Amino acid sequence: xxxxxxxxxxxxxxxxxxxxxxxxxxxxxxxxxxxxxxxxxxxxxxxxxxxxxxxxxxxxxxxxxxxxxxxxxxxxxxxxxxxxxxxxxxxxxxxxxxxxxxxxxxxxxxxxxxxxxxxxxxxxxxxxxxxxxxxxxxxxxxxxxxxxxxx
Numbered sequence: 634x635x636x637x638x639x640x641x642x643x644x645x646x647x648x649x650x651x652x653x654x655x656x657x658x659x660x661x662x663x664x665x666x667x668x669x670x671x672x673x674x675x676x677x678x679x680x681x682x683x684x685x686x687x688x689x690x691x692x693x694x695x696x697x698x699x700x701x702x703x704x705x706x707x708x709x710x711x712x713x714x715x716x717x718x719x720x721x722x723x724x725x726x727x728x729x730x731x732x733x734x735x736x737x738x739x740x741x742x743x744x745x746x747x748x749x750x751x752x753x754x755x756x757x758x759x760x761x762x763x764x765x766x767x768x769x770x771x772x773x774x775x776x777x778x779x780x781x782x783x784x
Contacts (some may be wrong), residue, residue: 717756719767728755 716728737749
């Protein structure tokens with residue numbers, strides 16, 4: 634069993650035992666307070682606490698998963714998108730670098746085709762922005778911000 638799986642299993646077991654003990658404490662009668670066993674207030678409180686516990690568990694597991702993915706060793710990327718250009722509403726041209734070779738790729742919803750393998754790689758200026766999706770790029774332009782300002 635992987636260490637991450639053990640950690641997630643232990644966290645789930647701990648939270649489940651805490652939920653059971655909280656339910657037992659909530660079910661115990663409080664001295665001086667007389668409520669019928671099936672009162673609406675008690676059921677509503679138990680439902681809200683259970684819901685908060687489940688939502689908290691979901692957020693905790695999402696956080697744990699993000700941390701585990703961030704901690705995974707990432708080797709150098711072999712395939713990198715050098716440039717991108719939309720040529721239609723759903724069609725794109727992509728310039729992809731694989732090792733020292735660059736390939737021009739046509740991408741449409743139904744297919745991906747290698748259009749040309751460049752004999753000489755295209756030089757990308759060091760100050761050039763990385764390829765960004767059109768929506769994000771357009772949103773930045775509309776907001777009056779430039780991606781170069783981030784660095």
